[in-house]
Amino acid sequence: MRFGLEPRSGETGGPRPDAPGTRRAADSLAELGHQIESCRACPRLVAWREEVAATRRAAFRDEEYWGRPVSGFGDPRAPIAVVGLAPAAHGANRTGRIFTGDRSGDWLFGSMHRMGLASQPVSVSRSDGLRLSGVWVTAAVRCAPPANRPSPDERDSCVPFLRRELELVGPLRVLVVLGQFACDVTCRMLGLRPRPRFGHGVIVDGPGDLSIVCSYHPSQQNTFTGKLTEAMTDAVFGQAMYLAGLGPAADA
Ligand code: SF4
Numbered sequence: 001m002r003f004g005l006e007p008r009s010g011e012t013g014g015p016r017p018d019a020p021g022t023r024r025a026a027d028s029l030a031e032l033g034h035q036i037e038s039c040r041a042c043p044r045l046v047a048w049r050e051e052v053a054a055t056r057r058a059a060f061r062d063e064e065y066w067g068r069p070v071s072g073f074g075d076p077r078a079p080i081a082v083v084g085l086a087p088a089a090h091g092a093n094r095t096g097r098i099f100t101g102d103r104s105g106d107w108l109f110g111s112m113h114r115m116g117l118a119s120q121p122v123s124v125s126r127s128d129g130l131r132l133s134g135v136w137v138t139a140a141v142r143c144a145p146p147a148n149r150p151s152p153d154e155r156d157s158c159v160p161f162l163r164r165e166l167e168l169v170g171p172l173r174v175l176v177v178l179g180q181f182a183c184d185v186t187c188r189m190l191g192l193r194p195r196p197r198f199g200h201g202v203i204v205d206g207p208g209d210l211s212i213v214c215s216y217h218p219s220q221q222n223t224f225t226g227k228l229t230e231a232m233t234d235a236v237f238g239q240a241m242y243l244a245g246l247g248p249a250a251d252a
Contacts, residue, residue: 073132081166
C-alpha cells in the first residue's frame with residue numbers, strides 16, 4: 001500500500017454484493033483489468049453502456065462497440081497518472097480504451113505527444129500502436145454514464161478500482177486530475193482535509209511525496225470555447241513532469 005490509499009468506510013456506496021470493494025484485491029494490473037471489465041455492479045450504468053453499444057451512433061454503425069467497463073492504460077511504471085471522469089459513450093465505450101476515439105482524447109494525447117509522453121498525437125483504437133512513457137491514463141468511473149453524470153452511489157462503488165489501480169501503477173509521484181469531478185473523487189479517496197478548491201493549474205500536496213495537479217477537463221465544451229487551450233494543457237503536463245522528476249517545468 002502506498003500514499004495512504006486505504007479503503008474508507010462506506011465508500012462502496014451500499015449493499016451491492018458484487019461491488020468492487022467487496023472483491024479480493026487484484027495482484028496485478030492484468031487481474032484488475034479482468035475484474036473491471038467484468039463488473040456489473042451498477043444497474044443503471046450497465047443498462048446505459050449496453051444500450052449505447054446496441055444502438056450506436058450513425059457514424060459508427062458498422063463498428064462493434066466495446067460496451068463494457070474500461071481499464072486504465074499506459075506505462076505501468078509511470079510516475080504520473082491522469083484521472084478523467086468516465087468513458088465517453090461513443091469514445092472509450094466504443095473502442096474499449098480510455099480517451100480513445102473522441103475529441104477529448106485527441107486533445108489529451110496531442111499534448112502528451114508534444115511533451116514527449118506519447119508516441120503519437122492521436123488515439124483512435126486499441127490497436128493503433130499508441131505507446132505512453134512515464135504516464136498512466138485512467139478514470140474515476142469505468143462505465144459510460146448518461147449525460148456524463150454518475151450518481152454518488154455509482155461514483156463510490158467504482159472508487160476501489162481506481163484505488164487499486166493507483167496502488168499497482170508506479171510508484172506514482174503525480175496525479176493529474178481532469179475536471180472538478182475527478183479532482184473531488186481523487187481528493188476524497190486520498191482523505192484530504194480540507195477538500196482543496198478546484199482550479200486549473202492548482203497543485204495540491206497529497207500524502208507522502210504525491211502531488212495532485214488540477215486541470216480543466218479537455219471536453220469540447222472547454223476546448224471549443226477557448227477555456228482550455230493547448231498551451232494550458234501542455235503547461236499542466238510540463239508541471240507534472242517537473243514534479244515527477246521527468247523534466248523542467250513548463251512556462252505558466
Ligand atoms: S461504474 Fe464501476 S462499479 Fe459500476 S458497474 Fe461500472 S465498473 Fe462496476
